[in-house]
Amino acid sequence: MKNNNFFERVYAVVRKIPEGYVMSYGQVALILDMPRAAREVGWALSRVEDRDMVPWWRVVNNKGRVSIKGQYSAEEQRQLLLQEGIKVSKDFTFEIEKYRFNP
DNA sequence: AACATGACGGACA
DNA sequence: GTGTCCGCCATGT
Numbered sequence: 642m643k644n645n646n647f648f649e650r651v652y653a654v655v656r657k658i659p660e661g662y663v664m665s666y667g668q669v670a671l672i673l674d675m676p677r678a679a680r681e682v683g684w685a686l687s688r689v690e691d692r693d694m695v696p697w698w699r700v701v702n703n704k705g706r707v708s709i710k711g712q713y714s715a716e717e718q719r720q721l722l723l724q725e726g727i728k729v730s731k732d733f734t735f736e737i738e739k740y741r742f743n744p
Numbered sequence: 745a746a747c748a749t750g751a752c753g754g755a756c757a
Numbered sequence: 758g759t760g761t762c763c764g765c766c767a768t769g770t
Contacts, residue, residue: 647767666752670765676753677765683751684767702752709751718751 647673651685658699661725662742665703672744683708698722705737 654669666679675681686697687709698721702708707722707729709715719729729735 670752675766678767679752680750680765681767687751697751700751703754707751711751714751
């Protein structure tokens with residue numbers, strides 16, 4: 642299956658995350674049969690063009706923390722998660738095990 | 745081809 | 758819980 646880009650596969654998985662839940666980059670990578678490619682998932686999400694088509698904000702690191710670098714985007718993600726009922730602290734951390742989506 | 749980068753994860757102190 | 762290190766792997770230069 643090499644027709645689809647790595648991006649497309651990542652987006653396909655991310656789009657399945659229901660509102661109010663999150664997945665770690667590692668989880669997404671695992672579903673793509675690339676258990677060690679978590680970093681690439683983050684890389685792919687950072688290049689999402691249709692930001693309204695892919696719920697990129699529902700993907701966080703495995704520690705339960707918003708790991709976007711840019712302060713602006715990080716705060717944006719925090720707000721989006723808050724809107725879905727996920728209580729993200731001001732330091733961008735939250736109880737991931739309480740919201741983790743397990744397919 | 746080689747080297748650097750990155751929205752990471754896991755192991756360890 | 759926090760910080761540092763090292764391993765992964767697609768891309769970009």
